[in-house]
Amino acid sequence: DTEVTQTPKHLVMGMTNKKSLKCEQHMGHRAMYWYKQKAKKPPELMFVYSYEKLSINESVPSRFSPECPNSSLLNLHLHALQPEDSALYLCASSHNQGYEQYFGPGTRLTVT
């Protein structure tokens, strides 16, 4: 099983809403990642979890709050987002650091 799943596929939220994005993998990978991708741009790293601990935060605003409940799950909690946060949010996992990451299909987020 080389699949990373993400839910929901699409999300529309207002600037005062609180929502969560979910990611799951069952490949036994110990590193998990959140990326943000704007249209026609490459993905930009947001957070890295290694062995369920946050190891990298790329100076992401606090309105994005990651959580890793266990080695298979990764959440991204969203609160008080801005319209410019609208993007494709991608989750990925890898067996080892940085190497050969497997991406989920992404969540298309629209902030109104």
Added chain:
Amino acid sequence: TQLLEQSPQFLSIQEGENLTVYCNSSSVFSSLQWYRQEPGEGPVLLVTVVTGGEVKKLKRLTFQFGDARKDSSLHITAAQPGDTGLYLCACDKDSSYKLIFGSGTRLLVRP
């Protein structure tokens, strides 16, 4: 300044044509990866190259890592509409968890 520069940025070709996409940097990398991303989907890993001068083939796709491990190319033979997508090269900077992506090449193969 982008760590990995890809060229061209956009390529529109007819089905059956050949093409080459380039990924260049001034830095040396321990490894380099190529991904393809289709609209509305996540990137899919195509190949990882590790050794300078290495050539890997994946059906009609040929990947090459430069001798000095600073650059890489992707050659597609007889392109098909199913090859359409965003091609991204990527490296793990400093062997950390940070995967740095190139600027991307958007390929459109017309039937």
